[in-house]
Amino acid sequence: MRQRIGTLQICTMIILFQIGSTPLFELGIEAKQDSWLAMAVAASLGMGMIWVYLRLQQRAPQADLTGLYKLHFGRWAGGLLGVVQGLFFAYESMRNVRDFGELTTLTLLEQTPQWIVMLVIFGISVYTVWQGVEVFFRASILIIPFVMLSYFVLIVLLFAAEIPKLSLLRPVLEEGLQPIWGAFPNVLVFPFSQMVLFLMFWKYAASPAKAYRVTYASYAIVATFLIGINALIISVLGPEVASVSALPMLEVVELIRLANFIERLDVIVTLLLFLGLYVKMTALYMGGVLAIRSACGISYRWCAALLGILIYGTSFLEPNNVAHIWIGLELTPRVTMSYQIVLPLLMLLSGIAWVKRKAEAAGLSGPAAKPSQK
Known part of the structure; x- marks a missing residue:
């Protein structure tokens, strides 16, 4: 059975993946009240990187990232890069597993051993990965309504309680552009x-298309x-x-007090963060x-089992x-930018024509193929 993911599933997965664990941190805070401007600049550069990624994908529509490495750098060097790439993804997945454990012990289950929560x-996540790409992307459609509605309600309640103070976002560019540049590359690399x-x-x-x-x-x-969200946090705290x-x-939402009964909404934020961490750790793990698997040709499920043990153990x-x-x-950002930015730009600058010819010769220029899970 060929695995296929629909346009709506890609849309919802991108939204959930990008939100992920991002609300756990106030990114770009090095720029102080201009942190939201640093985020805006990073988001614009991120859009440029998406153009780069999609240009690479269009050279060989059937190829994944490991396949693109092989087309651009050769079979052996590309295969080695694919293995290293997989380990980097596993490392980032591990960070989300740990984030989940730390968040749970800080907010809900203070007496529960962290290793149990993380397990x-x-x-x-392991069960989801075993089910394959299509099942995981379908699950995003079930999760997205709760996430969108919850964030909408929380934002409305914050403004209804008149908690945000826009004066905290001023003065804009008080120290010029230097604090904004000081937030890079971290704010671009994540998320x-x-x-x-x-x-x-x-x-x-x-x-x-x-x-x-x-x-x-x-x-x-x-x-x-x-x-x-970044600007909202600054305008409150x-x-x-x-x-x-x-x-x-979490601290922002804890301030909501309306009509003497709407309070303690931090539980909703915690659940939202749990869902975001689950999606992100599973996507990176997969x-x-x-x-x-693409680099070594080993069984999908054997690879999932071995990599799962490595992620949980580390x-x-x-x-x-x-x-x-x-x-x-x-x-981490100084390492991950090598495969998020440097390698894609190097591949983009490589000759397009000969890469396309190699893709056609390898049968990677047509409709997408399915991953084997045997």
């Missing part, structure tokens, strides 16, 4: 250029939403408090499995949450 959610992951999934689109168009539209929608808050979005290496966040926001 349960990652077990669900916007993580869209490189979809080079593992676009090949399964039932209608590639429509999938490419909806990618731009979905990204624009979710980027606007994330910029708005202010840049000083937001910069030291462990869970800024991307890692597909990348390594999620305990960081000694505490402070080290986990520091590594994730300071060190």
Whole structure:
């Protein structure tokens, strides 16, 4: 049975993936009250990177990211890059597994051992990956209504309670553009250029042309939403408090008090973050499995099992949450930008004609093929 993902499924998955764990952090806070401007600049550059990714995909519509590496760098070098790429995706998935454990112990289950919480959610992720690309993308359609409605209600309640103060967003560009540039590359690498992951999934689109168009539209929608959420947090907490808050979005919602009975809505935010983390960890995990499978030709499910053990085992290496966040926001972006930005740009600058000829010779220039799960 051929696996296919529809245009709507691609749209909802992009939105959920980009939201992911992003509300856990106040990105670009180095720019203080201009953090939302840093996010806007990063989102614009991220749109440019999507154009790069889609141009590469159009050279060989049946190829995934590993396949593109092989076409551009040769079979052996490309295969090696594919394995490394899969391990990078697995590493980023591991970070979301740890985020889930830390968030749960901080908010809901303070007495529950973290390893149990992480095992349960990652077990669900493993089951999803085993079911394949089509099932996972279908699940996004079930999740998206709750996510969209919940965020809409929370934003309306915040303004109904007159909590945001737009004065906290001023003065704009008080120190010029330097603070905005100081937020890079971190604010671009996470979350916007993580869209490189979809080079593992676009090949399964039932209608590639429509999938490419909806990618731009979905990204624009979710980027606007994330910029708005960033500005909202600053307008409630202010840049000083937001910069030291462990869970800024949670602190914002805890301030909602209406009619003496609408309160304690932090539970909704926690559930939203849980869903975002689940989608992101599963997408990255599945991307890692597909990348390594494409590079080595091993069984999909064997690869899923081995990579799953690696992800769960390494999620305990960081000694505490402070080290986990520091590594994730300071060190990781400088590494991941190599495959999110540098390698795609190198491939884009390679000769288009000979890559297309190689794709045609390899049978990768037609409709997408299915992944084997045997």
